[in-house]
Amino acid sequence: MDIALEILSWGLLFVGSAFLVIGGIGVVRLPDVFTRMHGAGIIDTMGVGGVMSGLMIQAGFTIVTIKLALIIGFILYTSPTATHALARAALHGGVRPRGDETPEDESGQGNSSSKT
Amino acid sequence: MMAAVALAVLVTMALAVFRSIKGPTVYDRILAVNAFGTLTVVLISVYGFLSERPEFLDLALVYALINFIGTIAVSKYVEFSHMGRPTGGDELGDI
Numbered sequence: 001m002d003i004a005l006e007i008l009s010w011g012l013l014f015v016g017s018a019f020l021v022i023g024g025i026g027v028v029r030l031p032d033v034f035t036r037m038h039g040a041g042i043i044d045t046m047g048v049g050g051v052m053s054g055l056m057i058q059a060g061f062t063i064v065t066i067k068l069a070l071i072i073g074f075i076l077y078t079s080p081t082a083t084h085a086l087a088r089a090a091l092h093g094g095v096r097p098r099g100d101e102t103p104e105d106e107s108g109q110g111n112s113s114s115k116t
Numbered sequence: 117m118m119a120a121v122a123l124a125v126l127v128t129m130a131l132a133v134f135r136s137i138k139g140p141t142v143y144d145r146i147l148a149v150n151a152f153g154t155l156t157v158v159l160i161s162v163y164g165f166l167s168e169r170p171e172f173l174d175l176a177l178v179y180a181l182i183n184f185i186g187t188i189a190v191s192k193y194v195e196f197s198h199m200g201r202p203t204g205g206d207e208l209g210d211i
Binding site: 010013016017018020021023024025027028033036037039040043044047048051052054055058059064067068070071074075078079081082083085086089090092093095 | 117118120121124125127128129130131132134135141143144146147148150151154155157158161162165170173174176177180181183184187188191192194195
């Protein structure tokens with residue numbers, strides 16, 4: 001394989017692995033369920049995108065590359081949908097984001113449309 | 117080198133398992149299990165390259181789709197206690 005493609009592939013794999021670990025730390029350390037979704041989003045976009053792109057360059061032009069591109073497409077399409085459904089379920093279940101309580105208590109019109 | 121990528125994926129899986137055990141609400145656990153499923157897809161792909169057998173990618177492809185369906189179903193079931201009809205008039209009925 002060309003040396004430039006090798007360097008690009010391992011660079012992408014390294015960046016993807018770093019973003020995977022960063023997203024995992026975010027899932028553990030962030031204070032709220034809505035902010036933890038941000039950490040999971042880092043795993044789903046930058047982590048998976050970097051690692052799978054590096055593997056695609058490693059594989060060359062074969063059927064493996066098409067399968068990896070399909071996996072990236074499915075994850076990029078389904079991850080925001082699942083996160084959106086989970087956020088709506090959490091809001092409907094009574095979980096409030098941090099910092100959302102104060103204007104609601106003071107003025108009574110913080111997010112009164114979603115309180116039915 | 118590919119083993120280092122697999123190690124990073126395993127470390128992240130351990131962090132997700134920690135959140136799914138510790139999580140205060142049930143939504144934290146659903147989120148952690150969803151992230152764990154995504155990391156399983158990555159781990160299957162990396163292991164296919166590590167063992168020079170990329171046929172494992174078919175399993176990864178199917179697992180990505182099943183993970184999405186599972187997350188949607190669990191978040192709907194936890195919220196409404198059933199999976200069936202949309203609740204009439206409620207805008208949150210069809211998540």
